[in-house]
Amino acid sequence: MSRLLTAYQRLMSRHPFPTQVLSAGLLAATGDAVCQLFVQRNPKYNFARTARFFCATVFVIAPLQTRWFRLLEHRVTARRPKISPLKRVLVDQTFGAPFFNTTFLFTLALLENRSLRSATHSVQHQIGPVLLANYKLWPFVQLLNFYVVPLQYLTAMVWRPALQLMKRRPLLSQMATAGTLGALGDGICQTVVEKRRLEDYDYIRTGRFFALASCYIAPILYRWFHVLERVKGSAKILPLKRVLIDQVAFAPVFSASIIFNLRVLEGYSASDSYEKLKADFWGIYKRSIQFWPAVQIINFYLIPLHFRVSFVQVAALLWNCFLSYKTQTVAHDIVHAEY
Helix, strand or coil: CHHHHHHHHHHHHHCHHHHHHHHHHHHHHHHHHHHHHHHCCCCCCCHHHHHHHHHHHHHHHHHHHHHHHHHHHHHCCCCCCCCHHHHHHHHHHHHHHHHHHHHHHHHHHHHCCCCHHHHHHHHHHHHHHHHHHHHHHHHHHHHHHHHHCCCCCCCHHHHHHHHHHHHHCHHHHHHHHHHHHHHHHHHHHHHHHCCCCHHHCCHHHHHHHHHHHHHHHHHHHHHHHHHHCCCCCCCCCHHHHHHHHHHHHHHHHHHHHHHHHHHHHCCCCHHHHHHHHHHHHHHHHHHHHHHHHHHHHHHHHHCCHHHHHHHHHHHHHHHHHHHHHHHHHHHHHHHHHHC
C-alpha cells in the first residue's frame, strides 16, 4: 500500500493536472456507484449513469476546478496568512459553487441526450436543492482544503508523519482512524441519506458509532489480522485462503457482535438486543457478503499488515453508512410498530 501511495504521490508531483482530473473522475464514478448500490438500491445497476458522472467530471468539471483553485491560490490573498483561506472559501462558495453545480447539472443533462431547452429546464428545477445541500457540506470541506491541503497535493510534512505514526503505534492509530470513520459514516447517513436537519441531528448516535468502531471493532480486527497472517500457503492462493477463513469463520460472528453491541450502547437490555439482532442480522449479512469479500481480497493481496485495519475502515466508511441506515431504520420501524 505504501508503494502505491508513493507512486500516486510521484504521479501527482510529475503530472498534477491529468492525475487530478482522472482521480476526480474515478471518485465521481465511485460516488454514483455508492448511491445506486447503497442509497437508492437500484435492482438494475445503471452503468451509463456512472459513465456520465465520470465523463462530466473528467472533461468539464475537474479541468475547470483545477484552474479555479490555482486562480484562488494566486489571486485571493490577505495581509494576514491565516485570513487568506477564509477569503478563498468565501469567494469559492459565492461564485464557484453556483457555477460548478450549475455546469455539472447542465453537462449531465446534455449527456442524457436532452435538448438545450430541456437541459436548462432540468437545471432550473434541481439547482436550488443542490445548492442548499452544497452549503451544508462544502464550506467546511473547503476550509480544511484551503488551510491544510496545498495546491498540488498533501505535503510530505503532513503525510509522512501519519505513515510513521501508523508504523510505530499501529493499534492506537487504527483505533483513532476507525472511530473517526465510523462517526463519519453515521454522519453521512444522517445528513445525506436520512436528510436530517442540524437541529434534528443525533450526536449521541454518532458517538456510539465512534465508540464501537474505536474501542471494539478496531482492536479485534487488529488481533484477527495478525492471526490470519499465520495462515501459510502459496503466494497466489494464500490471500484467497485468508479471505475464505475470514468470511466463513469470523465475519458472521463478528457482524452479529457488532449489531448486538450497537443495541446495547443504545440502552437496550441483553435480551432485547438479542431479539433485535435476530430481526436485523440476515438483511445486513446478505449485504455484507456482497461487499466485504471483494474488499478483503484487495486487502490481503495488496495491503501490508500494519495498514489492513485502516484500509478496512476506509472501506467501512461506505459500510457504516449502510449499517447506520439499516439498524436505525429497523429500530425506528420497531418503535412505531410497538405503538
